[in-house]
Amino acid sequence: xxxxxxxxxxxxxxxxxxxxxxxxxxxxxxxxxxxxxxxxxxxxxxxxxxxxxxxxxxxxxxxxxxxxxxxxxxxxxxxxxxxxxxxxxxxxxxxxxxxxxxxxxxxxxxxxxxxxxxxxxxxxxxxxxxxxxxxxxxxxxxxxxxxxxxxxxxxxxxxxxxxxxxxxxxxxxxxxxxxxxxxxxxxxxxxxxxxxxxxxxxxxxxxxxxxxxxxxxxxxxxxxxxxxxxxxxxxxxxxxxxxxxxxxxxxxxxxxxxxxxxxxxxxxxxxxxxxxxxxxxxxxxxxxxxxxxxxxxxxxxxxxxxx
Amino acid sequence: xxxxxxxxxxxxxxxxxxxxxxxxxxxxxxxxxxxxxxxxxxxxxxxxxxxxxxxxxxxxxxxxxxxxxxxxxxxxxxxxxxxxxxxxxxxxxxxxxxxxxxxxxxxxxxxxxxxxxxxxxxxxxxxxxxxxxxxxxxxxxxxxxxxxxxxxxxxxxxxxxxxxxxxxxxxxxxxxxxxxxxxxxxxxxxxxxxxxxxxxxxxxxxxxxxxxxxxxxxxxxxxxxxxxxxxxxxxxxxxxxxxxxxxxxxxxxxxxxxxxxxxxxxxxxxxxxxxxxxxxxxxxxxxxxxxxxxxxxxxxxxxxxxxxxxxxxxxxxxx
Numbered sequence: 001x002x003x004x005x006x007x008x009x010x011x012x013x014x015x016x017x018x019x020x021x022x023x024x025x026x027x028x029x030x031x032x033x034x035x036x037x038x039x040x041x042x043x044x045x046x047x048x049x050x051x052x053x054x055x056x057x058x059x060x061x062x063x064x065x066x067x068x069x070x071x072x073x074x075x076x077x078x079x080x081x082x083x084x085x086x087x088x089x090x091x092x093x094x095x096x097x098x099x100x101x102x103x104x105x106x107x108x109x110x111x112x113x114x115x116x117x118x119x120x121x122x123x124x125x126x127x128x129x130x131x132x133x134x135x136x137x138x139x140x141x142x143x144x145x146x147x148x149x150x151x152x153x154x155x156x157x158x159x160x161x162x163x164x165x166x167x168x169x170x171x172x173x174x175x176x177x178x179x180x181x182x183x184x185x186x187x188x189x190x191x192x193x194x195x196x197x198x199x200x201x202x203x204x205x206x207x208x209x210x211x212x213x214x215x216x217x218x219x220x221x222x223x224x225x226x227x228x229x230x231x232x233x234x235x236x237x238x239x240x241x242x243x244x245x246x247x248x249x250x251x252x253x254x255x256x257x258x259x260x261x262x263x264x265x266x267x268x269x270x271x272x273x274x275x276x277x278x279x280x281x282x283x284x285x286x287x288x289x290x291x292x293x294x295x296x297x298x299x300x301x302x303x304x305x306x307x
Numbered sequence: 308x309x310x311x312x313x314x315x316x317x318x319x320x321x322x323x324x325x326x327x328x329x330x331x332x333x334x335x336x337x338x339x340x341x342x343x344x345x346x347x348x349x350x351x352x353x354x355x356x357x358x359x360x361x362x363x364x365x366x367x368x369x370x371x372x373x374x375x376x377x378x379x380x381x382x383x384x385x386x387x388x389x390x391x392x393x394x395x396x397x398x399x400x401x402x403x404x405x406x407x408x409x410x411x412x413x414x415x416x417x418x419x420x421x422x423x424x425x426x427x428x429x430x431x432x433x434x435x436x437x438x439x440x441x442x443x444x445x446x447x448x449x450x451x452x453x454x455x456x457x458x459x460x461x462x463x464x465x466x467x468x469x470x471x472x473x474x475x476x477x478x479x480x481x482x483x484x485x486x487x488x489x490x491x492x493x494x495x496x497x498x499x500x501x502x503x504x505x506x507x508x509x510x511x512x513x514x515x516x517x518x519x520x521x522x523x524x525x526x527x528x529x530x531x532x533x534x535x536x537x538x539x540x541x542x543x544x545x546x547x548x549x550x551x552x553x554x555x556x557x558x559x560x561x562x563x564x565x566x567x568x569x570x571x572x573x574x575x576x577x578x579x580x581x582x583x584x585x586x587x588x589x590x591x592x593x594x595x596x597x598x599x600x601x602x603x604x605x606x607x608x609x610x611x612x613x614x615x616x617x618x619x620x621x622x623x624x625x626x
Contacts, residue, residue: 018527019527019528022426022528023426023428026423026426026427027427027432029423030423030424030427030432030436033420033436033440033499034435034436034439034440036496037439037440037442037443037496037500038439038442040454040458041442041446043464044454058467059467059470059471060464060467060468060471061464061468103346103347103350106343106344106346106347107343107344107346107347109340109343110340110341110343110344110347113337113340116333116337116340117329117330117333118330118333118341118344122344122347122348125348125351125356126347126351129351129355129356131607132359132603133355133358133359133603134355134357134358134359134360134361134362135358135362135582135596135599135600135602135603136560136579136582136583136586136587136595136599137361137582137586137587137592137595137596137599138357138358138359138360138361138362138364138596139354139358139361140586140587141358141361141364141369141371141592142353142354142357142358142361143354146353157350157354158354159354160350160354161347161350161351166347190339191337191339191340191343192339192343195343216445219447220445220446220447220448220449222447222448222449222561223560223561223564227583227587238447238449239449241447241449241450241453242449242453242565244453245449245450245452245453245454245456245457246449246452246453246456246565274453274457278450278453278454281447281450282446282447282450285445285446285447286442289442289445290438293438293441297441297504
C-alpha cells in the first residue's frame with residue numbers, strides 16, 4: 001500500500017517537473033518564433049537609419065543602427081518617382097476603398113433581404129464566383145475590352161467587390177433586428193435610408209473591418225497595376241518598390257546631383273534608399289495593425305466558417 | 308438581368324405567366340432594392356462572368372478584331388501544343404512540388420503552433436505572440452520578396468552570416484536547387500501565425516470540463532492533448548485539409564514572378580507564371596488561356612476527389 005502510494009507520488013512529481021520543462025521549452029520556442037517573425041523588419045529599420053558606409057562594411061546581424069542618419073529618408077522624400085507613387089497609392093486606397101465599401105454594403109443589403117424573389121439567383125451568382133473564375137488572361141482581355149487598360153480605374157473597378165467580404169457583411173446585416181427596420185418602414189423610410197441610417201450604423205464594427213480589409217488590400221496590391229498600367233506616372237508605390245527592390249532598377253530613382261559625393265558613392269546610398277522606402281511603405285500598415293488585428297482575425301473566422 | 312430571364316423561361320406557358328407577374332410585382336414592390344442590386348449584377352457579369360465566357364478562346368484562335376464569338380474554332384489545338392512543349396512537364400512538376408511541399412510543411416506547422424499556444428498559461432504573453440506572428444500576413448508581397456532578394460543576394464545578410472562559418476557567398480536566388488527552399492521557407496514565415504487562427508478558434512471551443520474530468524482520471528497533459536484536444540480539432544483539420552488539397556495544383560503567380568528569373572526557371576517556373584509570360588507579356592491569348600484552363604480543371608478535380616474521400620472516411624465534407 002505504502003509502496004504503491006510512494007510510487008504514485010513519484011509519478012506525480014515526475015509529471016510536474018516534466019510539465020515544467022515542457023513549459024519552459026515552449027516559452028523559449030515561442031520567443032524564438034517571435035524574434036524570427038519580427039527581426040527582418042527590425043533589420044530593415046536599423047539599416048535604414050545606419051550610416052551607409054558603416055552599413056556596407058558591416059557583416060552579420062544588426063542589433064541597433066550603425067551610427068545614425070536620416071539621409072535615406074530625406075532622399076526618399078526628395079525623390080519624385082517614389083513620392084508620385086506614394087500619392088498615387090493614397091488615391092487608389094481612398095477612392096477604391098470608398099467605392100468598394102459603398103457597393104459592398106449595398107449588395108450585402110440586397111442579399112440580406114428575406115422576401116426577395118430573386119434572392120436565390122443573386123446569391124448563386126455571387127457564390128459561383130468564389131469557386132470558378134475565367135483565369136488571368138480572359139480577365140485581362142475583358143478589362144482591356146472595356147477600355148480600362150492604362151487608366152486609374154483599372155486598379156479600382158475590376159476588383160471593386162470581394163465576394164468573400166460581401167458574404168461576411170451580409171451575415172452581419174442579417175443580424176440587425178427586424179423590428180428596427182419594420183418601424184422605419186412604417187415611418188415611410190425607403191431602403192436607401194434604412195441602409196445608411198439604420199443597418200450600417202448598427203453594423204459599425206463589421207463595416208470598419210470592411211474598410212480596413214479593402215484599404216490594406218489596395219495598399220498592398222501591385223499585380224493588377226503591373227498588367228494594366230503602362231504609364232509610369234500612374235504607378236502605385238508597390239510597383240515603384242518592385243523596381244527598386246526586385247529589379248534593382250534605380251537609374252531613375254537615384255536622382256542624385258551629378259559629381260556630388262553621394263553620386264560617387266551611389267552604391268551605399270542605393271541600399272539606404274531601399275531600406276528607407278521599405279520602412280515608409282510598410283509603416284502605415286504597422287501603425288494601424290495593432291489596433292485592427294482582432295477585427296481581421298474575426299473577419300478571417302467569419303469567412304472560414306461553414307454557413 | 309440574365310438570371311431573371313432564366314427563372315421566367317423555364318416552366319410551361321401558364322406557370323410562366325404567373326411567374327412573370329409575380330416577378331413584376333416583386334420588382335415594383337422592391338424597386339429600391341433592385342436598384343441597389345444593379346451595380347453588383349453589372350460588376351459580377353463584367354468582371355467574373357464575361358471572363359468565364361472568355362475561356363472559350365482556349366478552343367479558338369482568338370483575334371481581337373473578330374471578337375470571342377467570331378474567332379475561328381480550333382478544337383484542342385492549344386492544349387496539344389502545351390502538352391507537347393517542354394514547358395508542360397516542367398511547369399506541372401514545379402507547380403505540384405511547390406504546392407505539395409508548402410502543404411507538407413505549412414499545414415502541420417500551423418496546427419503545432421496552435422497546440423503550443425494553447426498550452427501557454429500567460430494570456431498576455433499568448434496574445435503578444437499571436438500579434439507578432441500574424442504580422443507578416445499584412446506586409447505586402449512586394450516588400451517580403453524584396454527582403455528575400457536583399458537577404459539572399461551575394462552581399463546580403465544570409466551570406467554575411469554564413470561567411471562566419473566559411474561558406475562561400477553566392478546569390479541564392481540564381482541557384483535552381485535553392486528556389487523551393489526559399490519559396491517554402493519564406494511562405495512558412497508569412498503564414499504560420501495566420502493559418503493557426505482557425506485551429507486556435509476550434510481549440511477555444513473545447514469544453515473545459517472535459518479537461519477537468521481527464522485530470523481527475525489522472526491523465527497528464529500529453530494524454531489530454533492526445534485524447535481530448537486532437538479529437539476535438541479533427542473536424543477543423545479535415546475541412547482545412549480538403550480546402551488545401553483543392554488548392555494543391557495552384558501556385559499563385561505573384562510570388563513566383565517576384566522571385567524567379569530565367570536562371571531558375573528549371574525549378575521555379577509554375578503554370579501560372581508561364582500563363583503570365585505567354586499571355587500578358589507574349590500576347591498569345593488563346594494558348595495561355597488554354598494553359599490556365601488546364602490548371603483550374605486539375606484543381607477542381609482534386610477538390611472533388613478530396614471532398615468525396617473525406618465524406619467516405621469521416622462524414623466531414625464541404626458540401
